[in-house]
Amino acid sequence: MAGAADSLDDQVRAADPDRWLSSRFVGDVQARADLIALYAFEAELLTIPTRVTQPLLAEMRYAWWREQMDGVFSGVARKGHPVLEALTDMVGRRGLDRAAFDALIEAHIDRVHGEQHDLNAFYVRPMQTAVQILAGHGHEDAVADAANVWGLIQVGRVEEAGAFRSEANRALRRLPSEAFPAVAHAALKPDMPEPVKRVKLTWATLRGQI
Numbered sequence: 001m002a003g004a005a006d007s008l009d010d011q012v013r014a015a016d017p018d019r020w021l022s023s024r025f026v027g028d029v030q031a032r033a034d035l036i037a038l039y040a041f042e043a044e045l046l047t048i049p050t051r052v053t054q055p056l057l058a059e060m061r062y063a064w065w066r067e068q069m070d071g072v073f074s075g076v077a078r079k080g081h082p083v084l085e086a087l088t089d090m091v092g093r094r095g096l097d098r099a100a101f102d103a104l105i106e107a108h109i110d111r112v113h114g115e116q117h118d119l120n121a122f123y124v125r126p127m128q129t130a131v132q133i134l135a136g137h138g139h140e141d142a143v144a145d146a147a148n149v150w151g152l153i154q155v156g157r158v159e160e161a162g163a164f165r166s167e168a169n170r171a172l173r174r175l176p177s178e179a180f181p182a183v184a185h186a187a188l189k190p191d192m193p194e195p196v197k198r199v200k201l202t203w204a205t206l207r208g209q210i
Contacts, residue, residue, distance in 0.1 A: 018197065029125045038129060042104070099125075134178055135179035137175045145171050
């Protein structure tokens with residue numbers, strides 16, 4: 001199990017370094033592993049268009065992941081697939097809802113066919129799911145604005161994201177401290193060097209603000 005967990009950790013570190021850095025602030029080992037399982041699932045979806053050039057082929061791969069959600073949410077993982085095995089264990093233990101996972105897959109399908117980013121499916125609901133992993137249900141509204149800030153930054157709308165930051169920080173006052181690592185990466189900008197990102201994340205975590 002440790003080897004599989006390390007493999008997923010390495011996968012997320014390579015594919016999603018900002019959220020990987022944020023996950024280092026999760027003190028509970030199991031909670032961190034569960035968060036990494038979620039991020040590894042997202043990383044798998046994100047890399048599909050880099051592996052195939054035709055939208056139809058990409059859609060077929062996304063359809064495969066959609067089918068795998070049946071097993072994930074019935075507690076029957078696809079054996080030998082580390083991401084699906086970890087995801088199945090995690091969603092059962094944390095009592096997560098399937099809707100956010102299906103919405104993310106559908107948003108990826110839309111993207112390969114030229115549709116715009118669905119910020120809610122790509123960024124808001126995954127961050128809310130991450131918060132559920134770390135602090136349970138009931139805190140989703142507290143992170144919605146922060147997730148929008150993160151999403152806007154990711155699609156290059158940095159100035160627009162800045163306009164929402166104060167409102168997001170007000171809402172984050174309601175968030176339990178143990179859940180903040182699911183949000184902390186919204187304090188970062190893509191062009192920051194990693195040492196600066198580490199300092200920024202530490203400061204954001206101490207303050208509970210992005």
